[in-house]
Amino acid sequence: MPTYTPPLRDMQFVMHEVLHVVDDLTAIPKHADMDVDTINAVLEEGGKFAAEVAFPLNQSGDAEGCKLDPVTHEVTTPTGFKEAYAKYVEGGWPALACDTAFGGQGLPHIVNQCFYEMLNSANQSWTMYPGLTHGAYAALHAHGTEEQKQTYLHKMTSGEWLGTMCLTEAHCGTDLGLMRSKAEPQADGTYKITGEKIFISAGENDMASNIIHLVLARLPDAPVGIKGVSLFIVPKFLVKQDGSLGARNGIYCGGLEHKMGICGNATAQLVLDGAVGTMVGQPNKGMQAMFVMMNAARLGVGNQSLGQTEVAYQNALAYAKERIQMRSLTGVKAKDKPADPIIVHPDVRKMLLTAKAYAEGGRALLCYSAMLLEKEHSHPDEKVRKDAGELLAMLTPIVKAFITDNGHISTNACMQVFGGHGYIKDWGMEQFARDNRINMIYEGTNTVQSLDLLGRKILGNNGATLRKFGKLVGQLVAEEGVNEKMAEFITPIAILGDQMTKFTTEIGFKGFQNADEVGAAAVDYLRVAGHLVFGYFWARMAQVALREIAAGNTDSFYLAKVQTARFYFAKLFPETATLMRTARAGSKVLMDTDAALA
Known part of the structure; x- marks a missing residue:
């Protein structure tokens, strides 16, 4: 059976020692009273919920799956899911970062x-059920009318109602301009919507009393393509004027x-x-x-x-320390055992x-991105809001695809690491690999994210946002460039930072002549950019750790951080050289292949 321990120490390191998030948060009026102890206390309790309530249902939920009643169209989630959600609601977790105007706790993102x-x-x-609701909440909070907000956001904040996003149709995945769902205007200002949607995560379930679907559909006179798409609130149960539930709406699970x-998700x-x-x-x-x-x-x-990487790593590390197999190449290490633990290999x-390295680098990037989101929406300085939003827009496809x-x-x-045992369900490892696999596909495949990064976020503004991130790299290089102990971390990002300008310009020039050149280079380009971003954060984490060690701190956490940074730059970061070479290979070897693909 797998185990899970919340990585609170590393979260605290990233938030408080590397990013100093409280300093940034207290500059935002609504978070002026925020402090380290509050953040840590909330996350400690959150970790208990994750480890003690949600985690024990992971394997059983995977094995049991969801069940659809073909007569009633109702879906039953795996045993324990509904009860765990009730505890989640009872603990106030849905409201954590929601607006206090709608009953939220107003904590930072x-x-x-x-x-x-x-x-x-x-x-x-399990997490996808409440997780989708946050996105629906955000869309309504940003674009809903006051009446819509008052009708829906209080119940979504409390967790009484869940939310979904309904985009995809069988004949169109990413190309939403091809959708056929129709919305007919009614005399009372509502719309009658007809169509079919597929791949709707948490689209039907028994965990909450209502589900607020956000549905894309076309008006009768809508323009062709993506510019003719409108968004509608379609609740599972209609909502009366007093906020109570009315009749069952005409949306059901087929x-x-x-x-x-992700077999436990409907x-x-x-x-x-x-x-x-x-x-x-x-x-x-x-x-x-x-x-x-x-x-x-x-x-x-x-x-x-990030979550799947962390839990898989924890279990593989524990197994490698216990599993004995063969002897170390440099001699016997466990003299009291017939073989050495495989961690010696x-x-x-x-x-x-x-x-x-990928878990801890991803954690740093996601925490940084969460702070950019906070600044974009809530910082009192307009320039800070604008810069944060621009940088977050560039980093979003990297977060999604690279991580x-x-x-x-x-x-x-x-x-x-588990060998044959990793292929067996009992250990849980194959589930982590299976559950993670969808993450590369939905919410825009990673190729789509790569095209978005290179085509829109980089070339779309002639590299202006990339240069802004480059300035962050440059500042760190200037600060630590003469520190010999930081050289193995600073030199690689300094070199890649310089190479990125020429690399981007070259791809952009070729793409101007032939758009397929952008398509051919985009996936490799995103991984290069991802390593530049990870490299920056790994250098910052190594910087903090080395300073603690120099100050006499004997906590092995800091030595572990330096050793992991050293591994990342020596063994993972160098793939950027190969990626730039393959990106420069161009589109001809892909597109001039009609005979090969006949």
């Missing part, structure tokens, strides 16, 4: 982010997907048969509101893979350190 990392480690399938992973096929909806925002402007939800979801998906350590790709690498490496 970074607290919710770290709490959800622990929930994702504990049980990604089927559940049979999936590779991935639903939803049928809309004259369902009553109300419009969010302006006609044909639905993507503006939906992008609020999609961007929140993309950060959330990166957090899912170099490649086992490489697999473990890969997962550790989930790394999660795939890491969970498979950790499964490999």
